[in-house]
Amino acid sequence: MSDVFDRVREANPIKDIDRYAEVVAGLDEQLHGISWRERMMDDKPRVVGLEPGPAPSRRRWWIAAAAAVIVVAAAGIGFALGSSDGERADAVATTTPVTTTPMTTAGTQAPVTTMGEALTPLEVGELFMERWAAADFDGVEALIDQAATSRCYDCPDTTIWPWSSAKYRGIEERTMGLAYIGGSNTQYSCAAVNAMVTCSLRIDSRFEPNDPGVYQGSLERVDIFTVVDGLITHLDFELWPDYEGIFSVSIADYEQWLADVHPDEHDELFFLGTLLVNDRGQRDTHRSLVSEWAAGLGR
């Protein structure tokens, strides 16, 4: 008879760490070779309608290329469809990234119509970004169709309404949490082709309590909205990872401090390691506590 912990030991997928390291080394070389060749083949970004951010990034071309491919593809589809109707696809783009630094804009529950007419897809995409930056989650939810879906990897599409419980939002909070609340620079720009809006978001963490570099990093995201009659009916996103681990490390450090110093608040503001920002009040509480934490670190 075996102990249950013996069964767990037997389920260890990597028992021989030396052999594993040896085999993985070959994979590492091969992946590096492919990445290098791809960069050589496609060195210049194909930007359509998206302004690059002011701080160049090594990976910025990925966002531009992705957005460009989507916009060009959508334009092609739109052109084809439009041709059959004798119309031309409308391509619209913002030309100036909107900077929300610091993010103190008071969010408002703006109507999703203007003078009784549904907002354009581009306006909806921009409003989504504005309201998200202002922690105006009621305002965000007002832009989303109740049957709206979001792509889910390795699973069926998931619903994103109500926004408060959307999986998409949970991902945002965990990956961008401290950047979002800790005094970072957030910029976005949007482009639209017919019903499809592509918004590129970049967050530069400027949270530097005491040691330059410790919490400094950037994170990028592309949202792709489908907008019908002024409401978002589908939302895809690509998250360019926190390669340096800065955002996750800083959130974890903040959570540890909160658990030690303000355990009651910790239980309200974190759930199983996930930073909670359910409304503007909770965001402001985070910001206040982050300031207190940062002041302590700076001593």
Added chain:
Amino acid sequence: MYRSFPSSARDYFDAMYARHYRHILAYCGRRLPSAEALDAVSDTFLVAWRRLDDVPPGPAERPWLYGVARRVVANHHRSATRRRQLVERVAGDGKSVLEAVDAQVLRAEADQEVIAALDRLGEVDREIVLLRLWEELTHLEIAEIVGMSDVAVRKRLSRARRRLQRLLQVDSEPEEVPGE
């Protein structure tokens, strides 16, 4: 701290990397596909390099790295799409390396029941069990990584064992975990 060493920070870092690379790679490889594990290891050591002053000396060094890797892996779980797409393209570039790596990890599929049971534990309890049984760390080292006392770690291990026994319907008396 590296400043207490006569060698340069770079030398200290290189030595630290050599000491712990395989362990951190295995930790990440047990939790992520191999290609993503490589990214996670790079991220972990990049954080270590940037925070070299914070790395505790001696035996606490590896638990500190595990703590960073734990956070990095959590982040990779959420944002590994691009890397995954790259790996899929490896298939067109020659499958031999991927197949060799997969062969290393496929053994875990022989016991999906255990993996499924582990998935039903709470996140922290699961991590404690795996740090103990897969990474073979002591209670004190685990306590350092997850940010709780060693007594709490022991209690959680005991609780997790009972839960796993129920989930897997093991009818034997549990053996003492070495070190408990």
